[in-house]
Amino acid sequence: MTHAKHTVILGAGLMGRLMSLALLERGHHVDLYDAQGSDAQGSAAAVAAAMLAPMAESAITEMSVVQMGRYGLQRWPELLARLKEPVFFQQKGTLILWHSADAHEAQRFHQLMEQTHAREPSLEKPQVLDARAIESLEPSLSQRFQKGLYLPSEGQLDNAQLLKALGSALYLYEAQGALSLHWHEPKALGDFTWDAPSQEGLVRLFDCRGLGAKTQWSELRGVRGEVIRLHAPGVQLSRPTRLIHPRYPLYIAPKENDLYVIGATEIEVEDSSPTSVRSTLELLSAAYSLHPAFAEGRIVQMNTQNRPTLTDNLPCMDLTHPSTMKLNGLYRHGFLIAPALLDCALEWVDSQSLKLSQSLGLKVLGPSDPPTFMHGVRREA
Template sequence: MSLLEASSRVAILGGGLMGRLLALALARRGHAIDLYDAQGPAGEGAAARVAAAMLAPLAESAITEPGVVRMGQHGLKRWPELLAQLDAPVFHQQNGTLILWHRQDQGDAQRFFGVLEKNRRINPSLPAMQSLAGAELQACEPALQNRFTQGVYLPGEGQLDNRQLLAALVSTLEHMGVKLHWNSPRELCDFAPGTAGQPDFVFDCRGLGARTQWRQLRGIRGEVVRVHAPEVTLQRPTRLIHPRYPIYIAPKEDHLFVIGATEIESDDMSPASVRSTLELLSAAYTVHPGFAEARIVEIATQCRPTLPDNLPAVRLLAPHVMEVNGLYRHGFMISPAMLDVVLELIDEDGDSALAREFDVAVHRESEHALAAH
């Protein structure tokens, strides 16, 4: 039995990545969708707007759980299918990830790769890392021009352009007749699903906007710099082992690069600090001197919605309400898997084999119990 009858009226709260993907999937099933968001169509309040959108389950296995890694592997297969449903092209590549380090950081690199290898033994479906040196490294990434003597290549990993994706989702939703309510914040208490004149079902995908419902939700601050660097021709996301944290450089189309790293336990949404910006830009310069002449397009900050265990979760409220939250720093990597979990929960009357496969917590709670969280 499905939680949604055919041609149901559905309200979705939160027009970030998860809300847009869910709206598209449900609209394609023939449901009438109203999507509400507190900000505009550009996703100004969404963590998805300030992201590198890397799809890197092996690289991320160093800081997350095996279930999230499995979700990332699922996402690598699902993203081409999801992108094919859009009416505008979105930059997407699967050229792998390159990891580099300076000689003085050799010890940190060895520890990092030890963690990756351990996680690959736990999940043997992950591809093997490939150590590169000399001519092999130069052939993999000619733009490095022998500035590094060693590297490690993680095959199969990918990325996409987050802002192209958000825009393409909006355009497709408009063409499908989804009612988009921008600058229209809503709370769950604004709806009485299943009653006369109300939606049949409500999905809450608001991220940090849902803290009135998820009392333990917190923000993890991230800072990224977007630069235009015509002299740089990196062919894939590149990560640099750093004494304090790994730095990434994600090349998009037309020599646009997203550079980031910082992860701060804070809900602070103020502009990026001078220290963080200098560290990001100086690290990028050590990878390629062409970044010295790059033009800074944007320095942005945002907080990612994070639950105490840093893992995503779904809650089923009676009657006719489902909440999805806690995608943390893995939104683009795991959102296809979370979407498929939600669709399976709908189709199987609140049950999901995928949720068990991915270790996604699915809570079934009464409104009274939720009020105590």
């Protein structure tokens, strides 16, 4: 491979598709490899609820993810506008509710979000709702909850529609000869060599294999997540609703056509076997306790996948190896932070700058140069 802009991308899940498209738009010739087929069924992205909730997530993650998430929320509409196929995206906020038995946990959750707001006042402050305010947002929940919290600017998108729309955009480039798609071809980093040395800073291989990179990134682990998709026309919820739950952050995300995603369990084990009875009971009873009309819903799908997660549960851009960029560790925030990671990666590709990475707090490893790199992030000279 000698062409200056001949680029290899491993993994056609969320990050690999976004990265491929952006590089094709920049005139690269791309070879895209995936271990699975074009439907992305091997990816965590195919299972995700695709909630875009930076403030709600601040109760369980670091400020850098919150900042990247806020960036992502603003950036998604621009990225989606470039696609020919429509992708459901909405920004009607997140509603947070709890049953009285979980009031202490709700108070803790609220305090954590307040702390985030105090640290960064430009982030939205959770609004406290009474029963009437809950009813005006979601009339079908009338009288069921006395108190709630509301984050008006949070959003969500449809993961399946996004993966399909990105796939269709890639096929257009394939038809023009700019892209070679290699489905069902698992690859490792060592499978690629170049017969000419790289120009300084030129990345030739992007590793976006998620958990598939584990054999070459020992800190990676999978965190099991289970979601259930229901068709429930009797339920009329218009925005993602989090139910404070003692075991995991649980949400009910309404999609188009009366579909609801109930998720997600978070279990510290790497296991993609089918959804367990326990998780099914917990997810469905949580939905039923939110709205009794879920009882008449129909189970459309039950899915399990492992979230690609690094030891610190934070995403990382690894530039340690010359010519190679690894983007991984997106954990439970892939859709939330992918636009930020994409733009950080492109800034490096375009100008070998890490300004955006620094300002958002993205962890960057290498290139190893102690005077200019500190805590893995490059300092301005």
